[in-house]
Amino acid sequence: MTTMNQQLKYAKLIPLMLCFFAMGFVDLVGIASNYVKADLNLSDSEANIFxxxxxFWFLIFSVPTGLLMNKIGRKKTVLLSLVVTFVSLLIPVFGDSYGIMLCSFSLLGIGNAxxxxxxxxxxxxxxxxxKLASSLTFGQFVKAIxxxxxxYIAMWGATQAMPTFGLGWRVLFPVYMVIAVIAILWLGATPIEEEKADQASGFGDCLKLLGRPFILLCFLGIMCHVGIDVGTNTTAPKILMERLEMSLGEAGFATSLYFIFRTLGCFSGAIVLQKVSAxxxxxxxxxxxxxxxxxxxxxxxxxxxxxxxxxxxxxNSNIFSIVxxxxxxxxxxxRNEISGLMIMGLFGGTVFPLFMGFASDAIGQNGAxxxxxxxVIYLLLYTWKIKK
Incomplete structure (x- = not known):
């Protein structure tokens, strides 16, 4: 009986892990912003707007989403997010103008929030x-893939004219769009029993949780984590182009290298965190x-x-899961309200690139x-607050 229960649990984990894979679509914004910058001849500060x-939408939608989960449930909220993500990936198929990409990235951010x-x-x-920390880390491992x-998909699209139907690097969007459709269908068909919803809370009640010192520290930790994540994702190719005069195609490997080691870190973290203190x-x-x-x-x-x-x-691979x-x-x-607050901390992905863009325009990539x-310094200070 126990074995059967374990098999059912693992069967439910598979579609959830596919959703974590879909969650990783948001990270395409790093390499995509570099291609858009080249296509439209933008400055660093203009390109970092993407x-x-x-x-930015994490600031607006995260806490309301935590409240929405209390009404419609977590699974239905995930399905809604996948639908919004699907639409965001469909839009760039029709063009690559500044307005189209702004619309696509906005919906991608809303869906991901x-x-x-x-x-x-x-x-x-x-x-x-x-086992939650190690399981979240494994989900981040799948996301990092x-x-x-x-x-790589963007680079393939940029260098192969015929197979990409004229989309160039934008072939990345329909490829991930197909996976989003599969995730919607699979999760929709998977029964998941949810515990009774948290007691109804208002927006103000949710934000009051930031009044708890440890929760505020966690919130700022999430901001720093995603700021470093998006910052490296966006800036790594620029460093190589600035210092070694590489082309964007050659420098794009830096983004892949970052995520390769982030993936390895997530995989090792899922194992190590079961044996070593957080x-x-x-x-x-x-x-x-x-x-x-x-x-x-x-x-x-x-x-x-x-x-x-x-x-x-x-x-940076295990920072999010632990915090x-x-x-x-x-x-x-x-849990629903805390989740909303922590994901609102992903707003750090807005704050950091903006300051990095201005700093790099002023003094080069060392500013970023x-x-x-x-x-990084904040996270170093945060370590003394983590419970063993």
């Missing part, structure tokens, strides 16, 4: 609390990023820059690295 716009807010607590309906595939692993992760930022500051050597990008990918699970376990009776360093 990732900033994507993550809905998805990240609802999918993580939906997973907690299947996985017990003591979609993230590091994006630059605090110890968190300290190791932040130290990797600190060393990497120093390397990006001082070196113009290709192998050092690649090593630094890889270290950031590995170090998110710490927040959920701190206030278990308010300096902005990310601020996030």
């Amino acid at each position: 990732p900033s716009l994507v993550f 809905l998805m990240q807010t609802s999918l993580n607590p939906l997973l907690s309906n299947i996985i017990s609390g003591d 979609a993230s590091f595939l994006a630059p 605090r110890s692993f968190f300290i190791l992760s932040v130290c990797c990023m600190l060393i990497a930022m120093i390397g990006l500051f001082i070196s113009h050597e290709l192998y050092v820059i690649y090593a630094a990008i890889a270290l950031i990918g590995f170090g 998110f699970s710490q927040a959920l376990l701190a206030v278990p009776e308010k 690295v300096a902005v990310m360093m601020v996030g």
Whole structure:
């Protein structure tokens, strides 16, 4: 009987993991913004509006999504997010103008805000609390696969004229759109029993949770994590183009390298976090990023820059899962609201690229690295608040 229950649990995990893969579609904005910048001849600050716009919607929709889950349930909210994501991926098929890409990235951000807010607590309906951090990390591992595939698909589309039906690098969008459709159908057909919804809360009641010092620290930690994530995703190719005069096609490998090591970090984290304390692993992760930022500051050597990008990918891979699970376990009776607040912290993906764009326009890519360093220093200070 126990074996059958375990088999049913794993059967339900598969469509959820496919949803985590769809969650990774948001990371295509990094490489896509570089292609749009080249196509439309934009400055760094203008191009960085795209990732900033994507993550702006987390500020607007995350907390309302947490409240929406109380009314319609987590699974239905995830399905809604997948539908919005599907529409966002359909739009670029019809053109690549500035307005079209703004519309597409806006919907991609809205869909991802809905998805990240609802999918993580939906997973907690299947996985017990003591395994939640490692399970969330495995979900991030699956998400990272979609993230590091994006630059390769875009590069293939940009260099192969006929197979991409004239879409060029934008072939990335219909490829991921098909996967979104599969995720909608599979999750829709999967029965998932949800616990009784949290007691109805208002928007103000939800925001009041930020008055708890530990929850506020977690919120800022999520902001720094995603700021570093989106910042590296967007800036890594620019560093190579600035310092080594690479073409965008050649420099795009840096984004893939980041996500390759982020994927490896998530996979190893899913295993290590079952045996090692969250605090110890968190300290190791932040130290990797600190060393990497120093390397990006001082070196113009290709192998050092690649090593630094890889270290950031590995170090940043488990930050979200640990901070998110710490927040959920701190206030278990308010999981939907806490999830909304933590995902609202992904607004850091708006704040960091904006400051990085201005800083890099002023003094070059070292300015962008300096902005990310601020996030790393905060995470280093946050480690002393993590529960063992």
